[in-house]
Amino acid sequence: AQKITQTQPGMFVQEKEAVTLDCTYDTSDQSYGLFWYKQPSSGEMIFLIYQGSYDEQNATEGRYSLNFQKARKSANLVISASQLGDSAMYFCAMIRISGNTPLVFGKGTRLSVIA
């Protein structure tokens, strides 16, 4: 079974600084995808970034990048130049491509950006 672990319940970062949110995963599959979602206080889940298990380069989307270390089974999210609007819950999630199973989420990290 898949499992996502996010060990940081809460993080603080100064505005304009970079922050790393940790995510480790457990799977025996070779073909899988990793996602990060943002959930503001309004409740909607916003897709941020995707990394495939066979992708050789780390994914980047604007200020978001994913530090993918396959051997360590980690997929940390890096947010550069933090903004006040980045304050939210962040969830790491995983999908088994070969098994055709739905997204499994971690428990999340609450990020607070301080002015």
Add this chain to the structure above:
Amino acid sequence: DTGVSQDPRHKITKRGQNVTFRCDPISEHNRLYWYRQTLGQGPEFLTYFQNEAQLEKSRLLSDRFSAERPKGSFSTLEIQRTEQGDSAMYLCASSLDMGVLNGYTFGSGTRLTVV
């Protein structure tokens, strides 16, 4: 396209009553998912449809829960004889096929409070 719509946004009900939630996915998405999210937790998978077929149900989905997706368009999630433990945010999401690369698109959720 206006994204995934969920109705109602909030529902307060007395224990023992039945409730029904509706989800309208993105029109070209063939997969629709229901998740439940309690405070401080990540979303937990409940069930999903491919077109009108319900392909998987979680063990979290007790006999009191039923979901339908007639004609492969909108979906309803019904909870019969609600219990206080059913209080949660119910999230609907849709995707084109497995949702790899672009992830799932989530609605804003229905917050259920059972009193």
